[in-house]
Amino acid sequence: MNSRMIAAALLPILLLTGGCWDQVELTERGFVMGVAIDLAANGGIELTAQIYKPQQKAGVGSSNQGQPYANITTVNSNIFESVRDIPTHLGRRAQWSHQRVILIGEDFAKKHNISEALDFFNRDHEPRQTSKIFITKGKANQFFKKKPLIENTISQQLKRIQESTAKYSAKSMNVNLFMLNLQLESQTGFAAVPYISPDNSQDQSIALKGLALLKNGKMIGALSPIQTEHLNILLNKYKNSIIEIPCEQQVGGNHPLDESLEVVSLQTKIKPKASMESIRVHIAVQIKSSAGELLCSDLSTTKGEKKFIEKVQLLVEQELRALTDQLQARKIDMLGIGNQIYQMNPRLWRSLKPNWDDHFQRAHFTYDIRISLIDTGMLIGKSSVSK
Amino acid sequence: MISRSLTDNRSKLESIFSDCRDLVMLPWRYGTDMKYEALSVYFESLAEPRDQSFMRNTLQSMAAQPLCSADTCMEQTRLFSFFEQHGASINDGVVIDDFQHAEAQLLLGNVLIFLDGWNKAIMYQANNVKARPVDEPSSESVVKGPREGTVENMRTNVGLLRSRLQTSQFKLKNVVTGGKTHTNVLYGYVEDAVPPHTLAAFMKRITKAEEMEILETSYIEELIEDAVYSPFPQHRYTERPDSAVAALLEGKIIVLVEGTGSILVCPGLFTEFFQNSEDYYERTIISTFIRLLRIIAFFIALLLPSVYISLSTFHPELIPTVLLLAVLDTREGIPFPSLVEAVIMMLSFELLREAGIRLPRPVGSAVSIVGALIIGEAAINAGIASPIMVVIIAVTGIASFSIPQYAIAIALRLLQLPLMLLTATMGIFGMMIGLLWITLHLASLKSLGQPYLSPLAPLRLGQLADTLIRSPLTLLNRSPRRAHNRNNPKQSS
Structure with missing residues (x-):
């Protein structure tokens, strides 16, 4: 009886003390918003963490307190050691679960397999797989010194840039840590990561430079924003964007502006047919669009509409072909054709894999572009500019 | 002689x-x-x-x-x-x-x-102690529905009930109470509707009143209660004759005490504390929405401060980033841990409420003005509490007031503090332990022999139509005959 009473009294103490050491108040933590990984001068890793600096709103002293972030740079030979060095500068324990972006410097990405740097973020329980990934032209930590335009921190702004661009203009891609891991671990080992550079023409701004291409974790090249748009079409990741259609030069007129079509929905199917001898890839694209700007085409008649659509179909095919030609020339299978072959026929893939670069280069592409125009936006199906 | x-x-x-x-x-x-x-x-x-x-x-x-x-x-x-x-x-x-x-x-x-x-x-008979006239019940005012409330005079109260329940099945029995007060206590039930075992349990316990000084209805409540130390009320009160009649038809026993305005309804089940007589006077989807709202209010009143403490001290990864940044801004510079902050704000809220109830009305308004200033503005400016904590305590308080039965709102406020202590030491797991304990207690609680959580546990699907939701009246069993048969399936013909 007595021992039971003692046990009953001790049980709460056991339970209560058991949890206490995990208790950390919000004001004892530093929330990491973004992290930049660069190659240090001594060959190690230079890790810069952008930590949110709360703007004190309660109590006295709630005046203007400067920028709401603090950047801390530590240099070590691995990530974890650098992470544990943050409190030595900050005095607060770093909390990684709200990390928005991981920026990787170009120098680092060209020299190291970026998986080496990302292993910590995959393994530790705090960082999230949904952190967005960027590869930067120049040093990655220079971006953290920029002032954000609207958001609290540049990290948040970069995250929003990646999301919105992928959604509304297809000039970038949504690549978070998880998706990057999938790409890096795929059979071909090719990966595409949004590529940014500081925009010196506009102060404080960031220029989106398309995609950085990686092979086996190392950066091997880049694609321009327009090429990114085309790659998104091929990968069926195209959500919403504009197709620009040049007007023909009219006799005696000025050089006309481009017309544009707004893509409402787009579906792409890539069907490879592979054998040891030849690889044929059929690309079928279905686009539903509505007229965005009409300057020189006349869609008011069935004939005019057909002519216009044929013109756009040809244009899209040319653009896509230009991209695949370039990718083939550079031996970069960004379309994931190798991965598809692996999924359909693993045995064949095993024999193709050693020389896949050459196989890809020799692949034959055919296109089937279908565009339908569902809306002209106005009652008149031709330019509203009066002549 | x-x-x-x-x-x-x-x-x-x-x-x-x-x-x-x-x-x-x-x-x-x-x-x-x-x-x-x-x-x-x-x-x-x-x-x-x-x-x-x-x-x-x-x-x-x-x-x-x-x-x-x-x-x-x-x-x-x-x-x-x-x-x-x-x-x-x-x-x-x-x-x-x-x-x-x-x-x-x-x-x-x-x-x-x-x-x-x-x-x-x-x-x-010439008895004429000055009595309050029948008036609108102050503790249970409604927008729709009758505005008659019970008064201190028992004969008037019985009249209000009899006129609504014109059946010989409505029985009223007298309890002779002892001591020096000799208070007249009546209990009533509808013979067809009341489950016999409940009535038997009630009659056994009410005999305790015979040696007691009964000054108010709550004396009777405490005498017939199953668990005196439970924070949860096991019987409910009403000042509305229509509500009392509805309870009688559902097979409840009512207790009237001479000199007290409120009617005791026993047994009170957990789900009934989320109901109000007006639920039946409003349209069914409106009443259903309001009932669901009250259930949400129950959980907010019980858990919101604990959830905040656990999220901010143990699991900041669960807060959406943008909200977290806003919270960080408001928390920066507060010297106290969030538990202490919450306890300070909760205590000052409770003090304010207590002061507002007891004070004479002209002084009371001054208290509320000062209180609103202190809690709302000065505490933040002084750096004692963060705005987010003020919001949380205020929402918690409002949620507890939106539950129609005052007794259960007090129970919730009593349980808040232990839950906050548990979460402050063990995070969300502490909250789970606390909730588990409360659930176990509720599930084992009985009121006059009826399981307190029924019809949720033991689950009676047929009765859920008038528990969490309010089904249309045509689907509800209001007839005492059927209610009786429902309780005693063996006796039905």
């Missing part, structure tokens, strides 16, 4: 009620030549002034107008037999012959008349 001698009776009364200044003993005479003596006895504080002399007037007028020519006509013996046969029945006079009975009747506010030479007394 009442003596034949008027002087004996008088001296006996004087010795019993010595030092009772409000007892009036009025000697008077009647008959031809005023030759017979009589005595009226009453408490001037209890009896209706107009009625005190009514019987005396009657007698005197009877004596003054000879009913017959002979002077023996108004003889004592004839007068006595006249009363014994209930001759004078303008006001319901009763002849009593027991002295203790006479004493009790006096204390009830009745008037006693002793006649010399007669070993009996005439008693008639």
Whole structure:
């Protein structure tokens, strides 16, 4: 009886003390918003963490307190050691679960397999797989010194840039840590990561430079924003964007502006047919669009509409072909054709894999572009500019 | 026994009620030549002034107008037999012959008349303690529905119920309570509707009241309660006769106590504390929405401070980033851990509430102004609390007030603090342990033998139509006959 009473009294103490050491108040933590990984001068890793600096709103002293972030740079030979060095500068324990972006410097990405740097973020329980990934032209930590335009921190702004661009203009891609891991671990080992550079023409701004291409974790090249748009079409990741259609030069007129079509929905199917001898890839694209700007085409008649659509179909095919030609020339299978072959026929893939670069280069592409125009936006199906 | 001698009776009364200044003993005479003596006895504080002399007037007028020519006509013996046969029945006079009975009747506010030479007394009711008129119930006001509320006078209350429940099945039984108060306690039920085992349990427990001083209905509640130390109320109160009748039809037992305005409804089940008589007067989807809202309010009132503490001290990864940044901004510079902050704000809120209830109304408004300033503004400016914590405590308080039964709102506020302590030490796991403990307690609790959580546990799907939601009236079983059969399937034909 007595021992039971003692046990009953001790049980709460056991339970209560058991949890206490995990208790950390919000004001004892530093929330990491973004992290930049660069190659240090001594060959190690230079890790810069952008930590949110709360703007004190309660109590006295709630005046203007400067920028709401603090950047801390530590240099070590691995990530974890650098992470544990943050409190030595900050005095607060770093909390990684709200990390928005991981920026990787170009120098680092060209020299190291970026998986080496990302292993910590995959393994530790705090960082999230949904952190967005960027590869930067120049040093990655220079971006953290920029002032954000609207958001609290540049990290948040970069995250929003990646999301919105992928959604509304297809000039970038949504690549978070998880998706990057999938790409890096795929059979071909090719990966595409949004590529940014500081925009010196506009102060404080960031220029989106398309995609950085990686092979086996190392950066091997880049694609321009327009090429990114085309790659998104091929990968069926195209959500919403504009197709620009040049007007023909009219006799005696000025050089006309481009017309544009707004893509409402787009579906792409890539069907490879592979054998040891030849690889044929059929690309079928279905686009539903509505007229965005009409300057020189006349869609008011069935004939005019057909002519216009044929013109756009040809244009899209040319653009896509230009991209695949370039990718083939550079031996970069960004379309994931190798991965598809692996999924359909693993045995064949095993024999193709050693020389896949050459196989890809020799692949034959055919296109089937279908565009339908569902809306002209106005009652008149031709330019509203009066002549 | 009442003596034949008027002087004996008088001296006996004087010795019993010595030092009772409000007892009036009025000697008077009647008959031809005023030759017979009589005595009226009453408490001037209890009896209706107009009625005190009514019987005396009657007698005197009877004596003054000879009913017959002979002077023996108004003889004592004839007068006595006249009363014994209930001759004078303008006001319901009763002849009593027991002295203790006479004493009790006096204390009830009745008037006693002793006649010399007669070993009996005439008693008639003149009880008139000033009572509050039937008014709108202040604790359960409604937008729609009847605006009659119970009053302190039990007879009025019973009348309000009887007029709504015109059936002989509505039984009312009396409990004689002891002590010095002799408070009249009545309990009522609809014979067809009440489950017999519940009634039996109730009747067994109510006998405890016989030796108690009962001043208020809640005394009865505590006497018949299963778990006195539970924070959860196991019986509920109503001041609305319509609500009491609805409870009776559902098979509840009601208790009325003389001198108390509220009706005790037993047994009270957990889900009933989220219901209100107005639910049945509003349209079904509106009532359903409001009931669901109350359930949400229940969880907010119980858990919101704990959730905030656990998220901010243990699991900041669960807060959406943008919200977290806003919270960080408001938390920066607060010297206290979030538990201490929450306890400070909660205590000041409770103090404010308590002060507002007890203070006289003119002072009360000053308290609320000062309180609103202190909690809302000054605490933030002084760096004691963060705005987010003020929001959380305020929402918690509002949520607890939006539960219609006050008793359960208090229970929730009592449980908040232990839950906050648990979460502050163990995070979300502590909250789970606390919730588990509360659930276990609720599931094991019984009220008059009925499981407290029914119809949720044990699950009775048929009754859920009027629990979390309010189904249309045509789908609800309101008939006592069917309710009875539902409770006792074996007895149904």
